[in-house]
Amino acid sequence: MTTTAATLRHPGIRPAAAPYVTLGQRQFVTLVVFLLLYALLYVILLAPFITRYFVRTEVQGYERAFGFRLGLVDEGQIQDWHIVEVTPGGRLARAGFRAGDVPSERDSNGLVGLADALRDAAAGRQACVTVWNEDPFGARREVCLDGGQ
Numbered sequence: 118m119t120t121t122a123a124t125l126r127h128p129g130i131r132p133a134a135a136p137y138v139t140l141g142q143r144q145f146v147t148l149v150v151f152l153l154l155y156a157l158l159y160v161i162l163l164a165p166f167i168t169r170y171f172v173r174t175e176v177q178g179y180e181r182a183f184g185f186r187l188g189l190v191d192e193g194q195i196q197d198w199h200i201v202e203v204t205p206g207g208r209l210a211r212a213g214f215r216a217g218d219v220p221s222e223r224d225s226n227g228l229v230g231l232a233d234a235l236r237d238a239a240a241g242r243q244a245c246v247t248v249w250n251e252d253p254f255g256a257r258r259e260v261c262l263d264g265g266q
Contacts, residue, residue: 172228173198179235183208183262198228200248208238213260218248221257238262 140148176198177187184207190199200218203210220227230246237244245261 169228172232175232176228176235179239182239183235185209185214208262212262213258214248215250217250217252218260219250221247221249234262238264240264 173187180186184204185200186202187198188201189196190201197219200209200214200220201216203214203216203218220231222230227247234244234246241264243261243264245259247257247259249257
């Protein structure tokens with residue numbers, strides 16, 4: 118506890134505290150509305166990045182069980198997630214996946230389709246995913262994972 122000279126001279130006098138800021142009802146409501154709008158804008162702008170992070174983390178959780186490795190590949194102006202390695206004899210290799218395959222979906226992020234397919238295959242259901250590979254010539258193909266081990 119610190120004591121000041123005024124407190125020592127006059128023991129009943131407390132030092133002045135910083136004044137509180139008080140808001141009227143109108144200012145308080147305005148502040149709350151702007152904070153909520155700011156939070157909403159923040160969520161709207163970051164939602165795609167947050168979703169991609171969780172989907173990518175889920176896909177990476179299946180790497181060991183299915184025998185592959187996902188990696189971020191820099192393609193000049195675009196960075197995208199590719200299957201950069203497929204373990205020979207692994208479940209993805211037996212299904213027909215190759216290194217360099219990029220999961221793709223017409224209506225959504227390709228990683229979402231891959232995550233759905235891996236989740237279904239891990240649960241014992243057959244699942245298919247569309248991939249493309251630059252070798253040969255950017256060909257798209259559908260690869261199906263069986264539900265068994």
